[in-house]
Amino acid sequence: SDSYSLLILPGDGIGPEVMTEVVKVIDWLQANRGLSFDISHGLVGGSSYDAHGTPLTDETMAKAQAVDAVLLGAVGGPKYDDLDFSVKPERGLLRLRKDMDLYANLRPAQCFDALADFSSLKRDVVAGLDILIVRELTSGVYFGEPRGIHADNNSDNEGGRVGINTQRYTSGEIRRVARSAFELARRRNNKVCSMEKANVMESGILWREEVQWVRDNEYPEVELTHMYADNGLMQLVRKPGQFDVILTDNLFGDLLSDAAAMLTGSLGMLPSASLGKPMANGRPKALYEPVHGSAPDIAGQGKANPIACILSFAMALRFSFDQGAAADALERAVEKVLADGVRTADLMGPEGGTPVSTSEMGDRIVAAL
Amino acid sequence: SDSYSLLILPGDGIGPEVMTEVVKVIDWLQANRGLSFDISHGLVGGSSYDAHGTPLTDETMAKAQAVDAVLLGAVGGPKYDDLDFSVKPERGLLRLRKDMDLYANLRPAQCFDALADFSSLKRDVVAGLDILIVRELTSGVYFGEPRGIHADNNSDNEGGRVGINTQRYTSGEIRRVARSAFELARRRNNKVCSMEKANVMESGILWREEVQWVRDNEYPEVELTHMYADNGLMQLVRKPGQFDVILTDNLFGDLLSDAAAMLTGSLGMLPSASLGKPMANGRPKALYEPVHGSAPDIAGQGKANPIACILSFAMALRFSFDQGAAADALERAVEKVLADGVRTADLMGPEGGTPVSTSEMGDRIVAAL
Ligand SMILES: CC(C)[C@H](C(=O)O)[C@@H](O)C(=O)O
Ligand SMILES: CC(C)[C@H](C(=O)O)[C@@H](O)C(=O)O
Numbered sequence A, B: 001s002d003s004y005s006l007l008i009l010p011g012d013g014i015g016p017e018v019m020t021e022v023v024k025v026i027d028w029l030q031a032n033r034g035l036s037f038d039i040s041h042g043l044v045g046g047s048s049y050d051a052h053g054t055p056l057t058d059e060t061m062a063k064a065q066a067v068d069a070v071l072l073g074a075v076g077g078p079k080y081d082d083l084d085f086s087v088k089p090e091r092g093l094l095r096l097r098k099d100m101d102l103y104a105n106l107r108p109a110q111c112f113d114a115l116a117d118f119s120s121l122k123r124d125v126v127a128g129l130d131i132l133i134v135r136e137l138t139s140g141v142y143f144g145e146p147r148g149i150h151a152d153n154n155s156d157n158e159g160g161r162v163g164i165n166t167q168r169y170t171s172g173e174i175r176r177v178a179r180s181a182f183e184l185a186r187r188r189n190n191k192v193c194s195m196e197k198a199n200v201m202e203s204g205i206l207w208r209e210e211v212q213w214v215r216d217n218e219y220p221e222v223e224l225t226h227m228y229a230d231n232g233l234m235q236l237v238r239k240p241g242q243f244d245v246i247l248t249d250n251l252f253g254d255l256l257s258d259a260a261a262m263l264t265g266s267l268g269m270l271p272s273a274s275l276g277k278p279m280a281n282g283r284p285k286a287l288y289e290p291v292h293g294s295a296p297d298i299a300g301q302g303k304a305n306p307i308a309c310i311l312s313f314a315m316a317l318r319f320s321f322d323q324g325a326a327a328d329a330l331e332r333a334v335e336k337v338l339a340d341g342v343r344t345a346d347l348m349g350p351e352g353g354t355p356v357s358t359s360e361m362g363d364r365i366v367a368a369l
Helices: A015-032 A046-052 A058-066 A089-099 A113-118 A171-186 A202-218 A229-238 A250-264 A307-319 A324-339 A358-368 B015-032 B046-052 B058-066 B089-099 B113-118 B171-186 B202-218 B229-238 B250-264 B307-319 B324-339 B358-368
Strands: A003-011 A036-041 A069-074 A104-110 A130-136 A144-151 A161-170 A191-196 A223-228 A245-248 A271-278 A284-290 B003-011 B036-041 B069-074 B104-110 B130-136 B144-151 B161-170 B191-196 B223-228 B245-248 B271-278 B284-290
Touching: A003 A015, A003 A046, A003 A058, A015 A036, A015 A069, A015 A307, A015 A358, A046 A089, A058 A089, A069 A089, A069 A307, A104 A171, A104 A250, A113 A324, A130 A171, A130 A250, A144 B202, A161 A171, A161 A202, A161 B202, A171 A191, A171 A202, A171 A245, A191 A202, A191 A229, A191 A250, A202 A223, A202 B144, A202 B161, A223 A229, A229 A245, A229 A250, A229 B250, A245 A250, A250 B229, A250 B250, A271 A307, A284 A307, A307 A324, A307 A358, A324 A358, B003 B015, B003 B046, B003 B058, B015 B036, B015 B069, B015 B307, B015 B358, B046 B089, B058 B089, B069 B089, B069 B307, B104 B171, B104 B250, B113 B324, B130 B171, B130 B250, B161 B171, B161 B202, B171 B191, B171 B202, B171 B245, B191 B202, B191 B229, B191 B250, B202 B223, B223 B229, B229 B245, B229 B250, B245 B250, B271 B307, B284 B307, B307 B324, B307 B358, B324 B358
Parallel strands: A003 A036, A003 A069, A069 A284, A130 A245, A191 A223, A191 A245, B003 B036, B003 B069, B069 B284, B130 B245, B191 B223, B191 B245
Antiparallel strands: A104 A130, A104 A271, A144 A161, A161 B161, A271 A284, B104 B130, B104 B271, B144 B161, B271 B284
């Protein structure tokens, strides 16, 4: 059968710990489902900086371009706070996104029933929540030029400096990510809400017009609405169940998807996929990573929850390897373990449960498979 | 005694209705507290566009510059959705902010005890909440040049257009709003949390450095922390009580303050003040407005809650007119009416209460004064 090539980049903080558990899942699938993965490993973020003086080497970048999918843990930590901007851990992740042209970032925000009480929101507001945020990931203010900090000796300007970034979107960049959102909506509830600040930003006007154009010309059966991002965020906090797919730009997507993740009360549970154009083999360029960060405060203590990373791998099975059945099985295994009351530290609530370490959680999920 | 000059700009939607109730309060203060206001009226937003073809006339702008304080209702509505960007209702508001140089936007997010159950968040997460967001209001991506939508005939670019906005902050702009935040923190719990995306934006690095500089050189007794805005938003949703004063830029402030407002469950209750440099008389340039929008769907039906606008006037009494005692009295009157169970439509919950119209709510507050 096929062999799938996978580059594993554990990164910093709890990244390596949670990735170890994913590898257990991969091993099980290889032994029991006849799947075959060709795995290589690499460094990204602070760990790459420590070893090579850069958050991503050209060699690792080339590997990432060549594989079927990249699986990433998390990057960053206070240890690297004083590094120059150009070599900060985040630059490694941003280079992967940009150079692989991973323009569509899929962030499902699902509330797991067993965990609904963990949300700071009321149970009835979040129970059963299942929305998908599609965030543009390769353009906008994250990458626009000109950018930088410069001297600005205007006599009015106390401090004498100016900081500049550029929000820049082309119509083509907007259309392609809009298509991703509409395609995904078709497989869900056929509803897309696009968010920008068209009332104050021209780039937001272009966003709104181009998204509407794609809907009108190519997806007339999908229901499209538009909201200003500030109102969208309010609606997300007030009544998240009104949304199906939310489509937004890189910066708004960063904030909105974190808010959505927080609503579910399941930050340690949420996966993401970042997809680009199809490669020669028809599979999209792809990187999978948990939504949570590197959590340096609990790194190395066996406290991390590996589920977000494991579910990111389930997304890889579905979107990169066309192994929907294996993805379903993995997701069901996670649900079963949660229903059985198995809990990493972040999931321990007043109602108790069986406390387990990162590694035991991985073992339980493999056992449930 | 002194007379205070006030320009009232009711604006669009529910703006005129809620402003009528503020005028009742002003009349009462003139009749019973020996205060004297010199009031003029003007148009802003869609109502100004309808009358004059522009969302703000030069004449009204000149009046706003000359008075002690401007009181604004709200602007915008679907009727104006297809207007050109340059004459949209929002441009009137943005011109007031920019030309009056109102760089510090104060948005208190308070949870009123009688209303804690209205929040989509759990009562214990939001009860007693009292935070203050200080948002920079005259710079950043709202005003930076270059901006616009242009042709971009790169052969790669399907659609052939590009939309551009510029995030631009000078060190001086950052320092002055940071000082406002530190001053306000001194009168509260001496804690400021500054939010940006210094991990991906150079303008965020400058923001962080300059805020830290002001703290270290001028307010060493205030506790300053920094958060990335996405994490800050998560923390705001997860555990808002950890914050005292939040300091952030124009665009992040737009989103974060709306999220904070929504947490409290009291959107119809929240006031704001936008302050600039001291004028010749020592008072700051100032504009006061409710945080809520123009709510065109309920306009003209007597359903709007006038409390946010009335509390905005209380902020005017405090910050512009040095009438702290009158401001306190007005805030206590609002609390009393709420405690008595008097409720506009937006405040009617399962536990009931006395339903009142916009106008009755105003009358009750005046009666409680
Ligand atoms: C780590 C950081 C650069 C990143 C971002 O801002 O995109 C993160 O917050 C995310 O959302 O993936
Ligand atoms: C009406 C709009 C221009 C405005 C803004 O984006 O600043 C509003 O959302 C606000 O927060 O005051």
